[in-house]
Amino acid sequence: MATHGRSRRRKLSLPLPSPCDGADGTTRAGGEAKHPRLILTVCILASSLAFIDGSVLNVALPAIGRSYDAATAEVQWVVNAFTLPLTALLLLGGAAGDLYGRRRLMLWGIALFAAASLLCATAPSLEIFLTARALQGLGGAMLMPNSLAILSAAFAGEARGRAVGTWAAVGAMAGAAAPLLGGWIVDNASWPLIFLINLPIAAGAILLGWRYVPESRNEGRPSPDWVGALLGTASLGALTWALTAWSAAGALDTATLVSLGAGIILALAFLMAERRRGESAMVPLAMFGSRPFVGLTIFTFLLYGALGGLMLVLPYMLIEAGGYPAATAGAALLPLPIVIAIGSPLMGKLAARIGPRWPLTLGPLLVAGGFALALRIGAETSYWTSVFPAIFAVSAGMAIAVAPLTTAVLSAVEQSHVGTASGLNSAVARGGGLIAVALLGAVLSQQGAALIAGFHGAALAGVALALVSSLTAFATLGSFKPSPGTA
Template sequence: MNARAREKPRADPRWTLAACVLASSLSFVEGSVLNVALPALRASYGAGAAEVQWVVNAYLLPLSALLLLGGALGDHFGRRRLLLFGTSLFTVASVLCALAPSLGLLFAARAAQGIGAALLLPNSLALLNAAYEGEKRGQAVGIWAAAGAAAAAVAPLIGGWLVDNVGWPAIFYINIPLGLGAILLAFIFVSESSDASAGRTDYKGAFLATAGLGGTTYGLTRWSSSGEVDLVVGATVIAGFAMLALFLWVERARRDRAMMPLGMFGDRCFIGLNLLTFLLYGAFGAAMLLVPYVLIEAGGYSPVQAGLALLPLPILISIGSPIMGQLAMRIGPRTPLAIGPLVVGAGMLLGLRIVDDSPYWTVVMPAIAVMALGMAIAVAPLTASVLGSVDPKHTGMASGFNSAVARIGGLIATALLGVVLSRQGDQLIDGFHSALVASAIVGGAASLTAITLLGSVKMRES
């Protein structure tokens, strides 16, 4: 039974768009608001570097590992149902984050947020695909993406004000009106949609992916925060890699029924695009975690000022991405995908001028603006190229996998930043500079990947 056969006409599809925008905004807000609150959160709990890393990664880990399964569950059991469940879980978990009396409970609530996001994100897009057709579908997805960028832009400012005036737990209360609005609209107006034949309910693969990423992340986090390779570090990293190897074996055995069909990797361009995504988003994610943290801890910025400092990012990316998408359709994506990461790396090297008393307009802002320009050059061509590198019937799976790879890049980068987060004063600045140099090198590797592996990459229009 196909998706159309399971749908019931209900309301204007614009209500579906509104519900999906509100639901997905939960994830976009969560991805940007926490960074300005990390110093206050660390001080509140008396947390060490490893605990700060896990505040971030407890959310990223389940989101990265379960994103593909979340879409498959929606195909199988109903996308509206999974959107409602994921949004409800995220909203309740946000309240628990705000009320958590200990770090352990905060980690658990953050993990629940990640699971909720893994369910709501792919199903919000799938519901839009079912509600719209043709050119209107492309417009709806564009509105969905633009709204997410706007939410990511506003969230650090609101979050910074809340941290300054109410306290860091209040940043999680931002999610409550978004979540309740999405639940109400989806429950009343959104039609159910599913396609049981497309559902890849690969529970074994999901478990192995989560365990493998979890073990690897735990070992890297422990190593980066302590600087020592002890028995626990070695054992967890080896176990993590073993689980990931077993995951690949299971996916190969399941063939087209796998959560991640390995047949997609028969194309050199698809491999190159996802390697580029991992490198670029890993480097960029590291910089975006460290910049506001260093501005607050070493530069004397308030959380609001740190949020304002990052404002060029969403503005330039939102303005530049559509322009670069159109240009890449004419000249091909290989050139912007080679140039974009280099520009991001140049912005990171400009960040080496940031010290504890650096003026914003002449030192901090140029570095952030150049990084934003590089991402604006690369984001739209990268997304479209991923869709163009696979058979049309696999575009949903390819897009979901690429999104998961981007988050895994951030996950691994965060796991490696303990050596910086554990420092203070001049040592924090020195560690920050070293991390920026390493991230710039990774950006260069992403550019080299585009040059060497993307010879015949194509683009697909919405």
Template sequence: MSSAPGSGTPAVRLGTAAGRGVLLTAVLGSGMAMLDSTVVTVALPHIGRDLDAGLGALQWIVNAYMLTLAGLILLGGALGDRYGRRKVFVVGVVWFALASLLCGVAPDARVLIAARALQGVGGALLTPGSLALIQAVFHPDDRAGAVGAWSGLGGVASAVGPFVGGWLVDGPGWRWVFLINLPLAVVCVLVALRHVPETRDPAAHGRFDVLGAALGALALAAVTYALIAAPDQGASPGVVVPAVVGVLLGVAFVYVERRRPDPMLPLGIFAVRQFSAVNAVTVFVYAAFSGFFFLSVLQLQVVAGWSALAAGTALLPTTVLMLLLSARSGRIAQRTGPRLPLTLGPLLCAVGLLLMTRVGAGAVYWRDVLPALAVLGLGMVVLVAPLTATVLASVDVSRAGLASGINNAAARAAGLIAVAALPLAAGMDPDVYRDPPAFSAAFDRAMLLCAGALVTGALLAWTTVRSPVPRTAACHPECTYHCGVSAPPLDPGDA
């Protein structure tokens, strides 16, 4: 019997009980993190009313999670390779569940924000591990099918997440958006301990770039704090000092990463022009996506007067279109090369966001919302799968996992900054979401800014991305079923 790569354990076959257990474990773990990346925005107006929280607090409820997740996701993957992928994954699931419990019982916004930051730490441990488990333990003949099943089921979870979130918010209440993670985590841990063999990377060592991870996360945190505080405090020391500190910490991060023998972020990889170009495109497009999904659910509830369930369900077309058509888009991009889809996709998305400015008080779904989301979804179909394939194909196969992790982290960091900066740029004050006409006017300005970011991404793609057909050996086409709304899908490379 063959062995799982990087271990002495027998390779698992997909059709066996063990194979189904490994797949269930990976889907449950990644599904929890994915749901919390999408459904929490549906609950924000209710959280704000319940906890008497201003817009800045709502931004932090989203950003505290993204901050620790983006800052630690590369470190989480390295910990799994060194200490055992199952062990780190299970620790991440338990950590995520305990943080979810704290979110569910939070008495005020401050506790909820702190708990969301702890959730992000758990997410950084379990998110890279979910696909790495499949790569490491399945027989090579079954690995592509297992990745495809994981990706497809993850896409379904992404599609139904806003619907489930809206149903929970309108039913038992917003706290159940977090508490529902507890039974899922129990099942996930029990199945993992029973069915998932432990695997490690024998070449991994015990040296981790904790300093680099800390500097990167603190730099993002300081800049984010300054951007969120600026509408309320203006150019006060409480804003200027964190902004300057954030920039200095960013410079220190680059300095440390250049000089460490084993950095978390090897800056030399950015010498590959195609890799750098596609990551620049990623930053602009995912900043726009994050800003849109953060504000659109508020617009539908605050201005259009829809329920949380209706607002969450309204977003289904984007993920459904990606689930149904992304694989075909990936195959087309293999023939045409990445330049055209990476240019056309953001432009289509920009049109979709401009159409969202038609959504106001008394909006009718079929007339005002669906056309915008359909165009946005088609743009994401054209864009996401080729973007992921091009990132992975731009580097050597042995660095595919690193390239995917960097691209995923770049998208999450861009989303973090966008959620912090967009309300400031659109002229939203801390209480604007309690004033529907003022929020609607600011929302329209925000959509123009997001569309501008997408057009910038398209121009970058057209002028900097080369158009040779990407190498398919560097990525898994099955991953194109993944609905990369909050970030491109992770690919650990050849485990």
């Protein structure tokens, strides 16, 4: 493979928090830990690593593909090599944090993420680069669920709702603003520098986390479900490979069918293993006896699948078919961080009072409207009259949904499963994006007018996914409302 080079062209009912220990790990009366603002800062810095790298490469895909002379399926794996282990192992990361210490897992995850980022920036071949991306995903699976679980352990009552809302808003802002920064780097420097941004963020998170974040755990929890993790990862990997190969080639060959069948068999084996392990499973199936929990899981998968597809295809289309510079394509997504940052904390407090049903019903309707407006986007259309209205509508819908969804999912479990709940919430969201990216090969392989037509087809699929997610929330949540402890 060609080495990378310079490119200047287009382009979640929580009772009381967990007991904490350590020098700074004592809790205040009422359950709030010392140094709450610093704890929130560390959790935001840690999770922002995964949020940023989950989206920053979207505007760099054309440049990376040219640097490594990558085919369409290989370009898809630039995204999915990171998303696959992140999705499959988030649940294990949350469970391991509950048992071995959430701060410990988070800090080790940050360190692994930083080391893998350095390897991404210096990888001489696509194979090494994709391996480093997978290691980033593993680090993300360690730090993501434990950062949210640490927040749940460190805050109580209304302060918890505010902290979760702020965490969600800043994370979404970092993930959506990342394409702007990434695009500027692609246009003005070299895309490997994108990964070096992670190093000072990781260093700050480790230093502050080691000094100020209290340790919390659930020592009575059974050992992590290694068998479930292995089966789940293998199943998701086989299914993702099959869908990626099918979408890129536009046909089902023998190898793709074998991979698809293996993925389904492994998924059934995963469900059997989880059923046998019971409450100690990576995904305790008893949690799905709750209708609201099932509804929230389906909702998350559908809505974030639609959003993940948009975040990938829109910048790619603007760069390749619309002639946008990479930085301009990244700037096209700026309404997302601005609107979500303003709306999420307010919606988190409102949903704690009225319940999540109406926010999670109305938010996706706006998202669907945004996807419908995206049908007006073409090669020669104005940003302000075509791209901006679509992005703004999607942003407003997500701002309504993000914080209520996170709080509602966490409200559905006991404290002993808070790591599992946060991991499941994140895994399902990223699983939706993983499948969406795997299915978009047919779009990414096109050029010019065909690429725009493919984008419009993806937008119509986004409309359908958002509408079904809205109906799911309305039908399954009913009078469900987070308990006062989660506000």
